[in-house]
Amino acid sequence: MGETRYIFHAEWYDPVSATIKKFHLSFFPRDKSVEMYDLRAQRLFLKRFQVEGIDERDFYLGNTIVILSRQLKITDYADAQTREHISYRRQRTFAMVKPDAVHRLGEIIDVIQSRGFEISRMKMVQLTRTQAAIFYREHEGRPFFEPLLDYVTSGTVIAMELITSDAVKRWRETLGPTDAELARQEAPDSVRAKFGQNKQLNAAHGSDSDISATREIEFFFPSSKVNGITGPETTASFVNSTCCIVKPHAITAGQLGGIIQAITEEGFDIHALQMFRMDKIQAEEFFEVYKGIVGEYPGMVQQLISGPSVALEITSIHGSETPIKFREFVGPSDPEVARELRPNSLRARFGDDKVKNAVHCSDLPDDGALEVEYFFKILQ
Numbered sequence: 010m011g012e013t014r015y016i017f018h019a020e021w022y023d024p025v026s027a028t029i030k031k032f033h034l035s036f037f038p039r040d041k042s043v044e045m046y047d048l049r050a051q052r053l054f055l056k057r058f059q060v061e062g063i064d065e066r067d068f069y070l071g072n073t074i075v076i077l078s079r080q081l082k083i084t085d086y087a088d089a090q091t092r093e094h095i096s097y098r099r100q101r102t103f104a105m106v107k108p109d110a111v112h113r114l115g116e117i118i119d120v121i122q123s124r125g126f127e128i129s130r131m132k133m134v135q136l137t138r139t140q141a142a143i144f145y146r147e148h149e150g151r152p153f154f155e156p157l158l159d160y161v162t163s164g165t166v167i168a169m170e171l172i173t174s175d176a177v178k179r180w181r182e183t184l185g186p187t188d189a190e191l192a193r194q195e196a197p198d199s200v201r202a203k204f205g206q207n208k209q210l211n212a213a214h215g216s217d218s219d220i221s222a223t224r225e226i227e228f229f230f231p232s233s234k235v236n237g238i239t240g241p242e243t244t245a246s247f248v249n250s251t252c253c254i255v256k257p258h259a260i261t262a263g264q265l266g267g268i269i270q271a272i273t274e275e276g277f278d279i280h281a282l283q284m285f286r287m288d289k290i291q292a293e294e295f296f297e298v299y300k301g302i303v304g305e306y307p308g309m310v311q312q313l314i315s316g317p318s319v320a321l322e323i324t325s326i327h328g329s330e331t332p333i334k335f336r337e338f339v340g341p342s343d344p345e346v347a348r349e350l351r352p353n354s355l356r357a358r359f360g361d362d363k364v365k366n367a368v369h370c371s372d373l374p375d376d377g378a379l380e381v382e383y384f385f386k387i388l389q
């Protein structure tokens with residue numbers, strides 16, 4: 010048997026020629042090397058070579074892989090072996106926490122992570138009626154269509170891309186039957202049984218097929234900003250708020266749900282939320298004020314780029330005092346000190362050490378406003 014090679018269709022937007030270049034992108038798991046073939050010019054574009062940090066788990070539909078500074082988006086499988094192997098092992102689906110269950114987001118994330126789903130994209134948005142009608146267009150004309158639009162626009166929703174083997178089917182099973190009351194009888198451990206109320210207010214959504222998943226993910230997380238296409242917008246208020254970043258190590262350790270739950274139980278509101286994958290330049294820019302002042306600066310940058318992080322805009326009944334009150338709740342930067350002095354603080358409960366201290370939070374009220382703007386305006 011020959012060496013295993015997975016082949017994908019991939020494309021890259023070339024800003025110089027303002028065209029989309031299409032390739033066959035091959036991945037060789039044996040030595041984690043890649044090769045690129047230019048489909049238009051019909052010639053080898055990049056000879057097989059190893060790309061540092063790339064792994065088989067990065068190869069799934071919709072993901073963007075950086076090869077020699079080019080952001081290549083994987084758009085399809087290019088042969089049957091790749092389709093069969095990868096579509097089963099690393100399938101993605103779209104999940105949405107609906108307005109009636111957003112206040113229980115932390116618990117729902119715990120279910121998602123404990124059932125082995127990886128959250129690869131995430132964003133809190135407020136759908137407009139037009140957007141909701143496009144999203145649910147297959148139901149147009151049904152008696153529950155207009156009430157459904159009222160429902161999903163009645164508050165914010167959390168859009169998520171989930172990845173695992175056989176993700177579409179497994180997330181539908183995790184959700185349970187459409188009717189939450191029926192779910193309580195037939196699938197008491199399901200998301201809808203635990204967090205839903207009835208046939209309509211049923212806590213969460215899941216794609217019904219691979220094709221729907223692609224369409225729905227593209228709707229909320231448009232891959233291309235060409236022609237000014239943007240998805241539903243973030244909900245940041247930029248008023249009396251502060252910024253909290255759940256660090257990559259805490260997300261990898263499955264603590265995102267617990268941290269969100271702790272924040273809301275303490276009486277703070279999450280007004281905006283989005284997952285980011287920061288690069289080195291962004292992380293250095295973000296932590297610039299700590300450069301040369303805090304000894305952990307290099308480690309802080311390294312930690313922030315080591316995986317996805319989740320930025321939160323925090324508001325509360327404390328109004329302009331929110332940044333100070335939230336800072337107190339986060340606790341001292343060293344979790345060991347936090348466990349001594351403020352055992353209830355976020356860092357005491359979720360932090361490991363000075364760098365892996367679970368969350369970053371704005372130090373001063375002015376920083377809070379700037380940091381919220383950085384994530385929810387500049388990085389949009």
Ligand SMILES: Nc1ncnc2c1ncn2[C@@H]1O[C@H](COP(=O)(O)OP(=O)(O)OP(=O)(O)O)[C@@H](O)[C@H]1O
Pocket residue numbers: 153157186187208209210211213214215216217
């Ligand atoms: N008979 C009904 N009465 C009221 N609302 C309904 C009814 N049927 C469906 N809905 C609402 O419309 C949504 C979409 O309906 P659909 O039949 O696609 O259910 P689903 O596939 O289980 O749910 P979803 O598409 O949200 O994952 C449901 O999740 C529910 O909120």
